[in-house]
Amino acid sequence: MYQLAGTDLTQIHGIGPFLALRLVGECGTDRTRWKTAKHFTSWLTLSPGCKISGGKVLSAHTRKTSNRLTVALRLAAVTVGRTNTALGAFYRRLAARIGNAKAVTATARKIAILFYNAMRFGIDYKDPDADHYEQQYRDRVIKQLHRRAAQFGLILQQQNPAID
Numbered sequence: 001m002y003q004l005a006g007t008d009l010t011q012i013h014g015i016g017p018f019l020a021l022r023l024v025g026e027c028g029t030d031r032t033r034w035k036t037a038k039h040f041t042s043w044l045t046l047s048p049g050c051k052i053s054g055g056k057v058l059s060a061h062t063r064k065t066s067n068r069l070t071v072a073l074r075l076a077a078v079t080v081g082r083t084n085t086a087l088g089a090f091y092r093r094l095a096a097r098i099g100n101a102k103a104v105t106a107t108a109r110k111i112a113i114l115f116y117n118a119m120r121f122g123i124d125y126k127d128p129d130a131d132h133y134e135q136q137y138r139d140r141v142i143k144q145l146h147r148r149a150a151q152f153g154l155i156l157q158q159q160n161p162a163i164d
Helices: 017-027 037-043 066-078 086-098 100-121 129-150
Strands: 052-053 056-061
Touching: 017 066, 017 100, 037 100, 066 086, 066 100, 086 100, 086 129
Parallel strands: none
Antiparallel strands: 052 056
């Protein structure tokens, strides 16, 4: 499989040997068919739709599909949601906020993008771990809170947990 793809696809959480072989078998090894990862996820119908009429967004749901790869990626996303990885933490955070169905689609899309980048550019995937992902998310939320407080003319003071 490594010789065929040029990279170890099983390093991506959720993609095992069977799914990797299925993805390569369905898509081929030539990634120039899709200009970007966005085109690839759109082909898989994992990207949001864009029904606009008169400047008003009528619908942003993903299209229905019977694509075998999409079904396999969704199953992989559900499996990844139960692991202690960055993708699992991403799935759980979205599932709590917007529901399981949308979280499955978003995680499947993320797995598809990782697959595309691995095949197209030969990028090796290194999982940053769930704790690292949660820390990045926490830092991002705190930064947003500081920015929001500054808009209202307030200054947030951080407590040092080592002192308390």
